[in-house]
Amino acid sequence: MIDPETYLLLNSAPAIGPPSGDLASWPRRGASLYSLVTDSAWDYVAFADILADCGMNLTRCCALTADWIEQRADIVWPFKKLSDGRWDLFDWQPAYFDRLTRVVAAMNARGILVQLDLMELYGWSDRKQGLPGVPDANAGPWRANVNGIHWADDRMFDVLPDHWLNVFIDLVTDAVKGTGTVLECGNELPEKGLHYRIRDRIRQTWPDAPITVNRNEDVPGQYQNMRIGADFDRISFHGKRDLGTLDEWYDNGGATGRPDTFRQLLDWPGIEPSRIVFSSDGCRISTDPVNTYDWDRLFEVIAYVVGKGCGYEMQSRAKMTRIQTGKADLSMVEVEFLRKIVAL
Numbered sequence: 001m002i003d004p005e006t007y008l009l010l011n012s013a014p015a016i017g018p019p020s021g022d023l024a025s026w027p028r029r030g031a032s033l034y035s036l037v038t039d040s041a042w043d044y045v046a047f048a049d050i051l052a053d054c055g056m057n058l059t060r061c062c063a064l065t066a067d068w069i070e071q072r073a074d075i076v077w078p079f080k081k082l083s084d085g086r087w088d089l090f091d092w093q094p095a096y097f098d099r100l101t102r103v104v105a106a107m108n109a110r111g112i113l114v115q116l117d118l119m120e121l122y123g124w125s126d127r128k129q130g131l132p133g134v135p136d137a138n139a140g141p142w143r144a145n146v147n148g149i150h151w152a153d154d155r156m157f158d159v160l161p162d163h164w165l166n167v168f169i170d171l172v173t174d175a176v177k178g179t180g181t182v183l184e185c186g187n188e189l190p191e192k193g194l195h196y197r198i199r200d201r202i203r204q205t206w207p208d209a210p211i212t213v214n215r216n217e218d219v220p221g222q223y224q225n226m227r228i229g230a231d232f233d234r235i236s237f238h239g240k241r242d243l244g245t246l247d248e249w250y251d252n253g254g255a256t257g258r259p260d261t262f263r264q265l266l267d268w269p270g271i272e273p274s275r276i277v278f279s280s281d282g283c284r285i286s287t288d289p290v291n292t293y294d295w296d297r298l299f300e301v302i303a304y305v306v307g308k309g310c311g312y313e314m315q316s317r318a319k320m321t322r323i324q325t326g327k328a329d330l331s332m333v334e335v336e337f338l339r340k341i342v343a344l
Contacts, residue, residue, distance in 0.1 A: 034062045037103050039076070055342035119165075235276055278302070
């Protein structure tokens, strides 16, 4: 149940100009700073201007975040962090929902569609613990809270969404419904059933919401497995860093009628390329804030999949600048590379 104060907040957030242009057609091309909503150091209006100037019409943001050290002083939480370091997950914070709606409005005003991830794993899942730079989940919101919530092992993929996540999905969906927003169930999210449960919860608030999936098992057969075009609107694929990765063979677990490579997928009978979005997420060759990608090889992949009619989303190298230097430096956005993508 949404309390009256929060309801009024979500329905009175100021818009930043009316929506502009086409916010519905696909394929689309874009670039992203995933922490644009949750990291207040980023100037989202300036970033929207950069994307629009490059001719981009898509961006991707995360609705949740881990307690990243380099962003800690600037994180905008949807709930309250208490003085003792714990969180009250049901003390909803107006500043978060205000920023969320402003980011969407700023992008939509420039003809840019927002793809919004509802879940992430770095803040709580044991699968991400121990990776370089990943915060200690035991000190994070989904374990160190006053609400008795404890997200940890893989069992959670079979039981989520719990009451808290259901309420959060309701609040976020209510905030963005009817805008130029696509809801993605989660970033590299496991478990087929979890996607369906999140989808069903979204549609309680926004019945015709456009919904995308991005599975951690990033294999070509997921297009058929997730019934893209029927059960979900689109699918996003990560990690295709050079043309050779399009020819890698995948085991479909004995399932028939599914492609074994991504090159096969793009020519597979019955698939709609416009329902596929490839992403440079997972394609980095280093953490260097300048030479983050093998730009020439990555561009060959982009040209190939765009030529087949797919969408593309570039994870900007400016993210690495934020991680390596602590600066939210928009001058590091790869503007000329983005213009090359648009010119394809």
